[in-house]
Amino acid sequence: GAVVSQHPSRVICKSGTSVKIECRSLDFQATTMFWYRQFPKQSLMLMATSNEGSKATYEQGVEKDKFLINHASLTLSTLTVTSAHPEDSSFYICSAVRLAGGRSTDTQYFGPGTRLTVL
Amino acid sequence: AQKITQTQPGMFVQEKEAVTLDCTYDTSDQSYGLFWYKQPSSGEMIFLIYQGSYDEQNATEGRYSLNFQKARKSANLVISASQLGDSAMYFCAMRDLEYGNKLVFGAGTILRVKS
Numbered sequence: 394g395a396v397v398s399q400h401p402s403r404v405i406c407k408s409g410t411s412v413k414i415e416c417r418s419l420d421f422q423a424t425t426m427f428w429y430r431q432f433p434k435q436s437l438m439l440m441a442t443s444n445e446g447s448k449a450t451y452e453q454g455v456e457k458d459k460f461l462i463n464h465a466s467l468t469l470s471t472l473t474v475t476s477a478h479p480e481d482s483s484f485y486i487c488s489a490v491r492l493a494g495g496r497s498t499d500t501q502y503f504g505p506g507t508r509l510t511v512l
Numbered sequence: 513a514q515k516i517t518q519t520q521p522g523m524f525v526q527e528k529e530a531v532t533l534d535c536t537y538d539t540s541d542q543s544y545g546l547f548w549y550k551q552p553s554s555g556e557m558i559f560l561i562y563q564g565s566y567d568e569q570n571a572t573e574g575r576y577s578l579n580f581q582k583a584r585k586s587a588n589l590v591i592s593a594s595q596l597g598d599s600a601m602y603f604c605a606m607r608d609l610e611y612g613n614k615l616v617f618g619a620g621t622i623l624r625v626k627s
Contacts, residue, residue, distance in 0.1 A: 436619050437557075501613060503557035505555065508555070
């Protein structure tokens with residue numbers, strides 16, 4: 394299957410600092426990437442859609458000034474958690490869409506996730 | 513609005529036996545896709561299997577098969593010959609082809625394989 398990487402895998406930071414998480418599709422180009430947030434023992438919650446060359450589309454209730462998304466190239470999207478606070482502590486997962494020629498078979502491949510702990 | 517329901521918070525299965533994880537969905541659209549992902553304790557989401565709404569045959573991938581019953585709006589995952597490494601959280605997800613590639617996830621089912 395396709396490979397998506399995330400960096401860092403784990404980060405601990407002080408309250409008030411900003412944290413950048415990178416998501417890379419290693420063996421395919423992705424015009425669309427997604428960022429999810431997951432709390433322990435819960436499902437994935439979509440935060441935003443990252444589109445290469447254009448602004449991200451945020452889901453309702455997600456602060457776009459808090460969670461900055463930049464899709465700089467066809468293989469890289471970054472999520473920056475600005476002025477992080479303890480309530481931002483969570484597991485953040487990205488995914489990249491690999492196009493299969495027919496829209497019905499396009500598949501999302503997920504990165505390994507980043508565990509953010511804000512002290 | 514789309515909705516995915518996984519009614520089994522947790523399941524146990526004996527090693528080498530088959531297990532079915534339930535998934536029902538709700539959508540008013542005719543064109544959609546259904547996915548199953550596995551999430552082990554490491555956190556990574558592993559794609560298992562896909563079923564398109566217009567696919568006439570049930571999808572199969574190795575030990576995984578999807579029991580797709582369109583009229584009942586169910587897309588159950590069947591894992592045959594369970595292995596200890598199958599212990600994980602399993603998520604059913606649906607994609608509405610009219611809205612690009614956004615996925616809606618179910619709450620998940622934790623599967624534990626007993627030796």
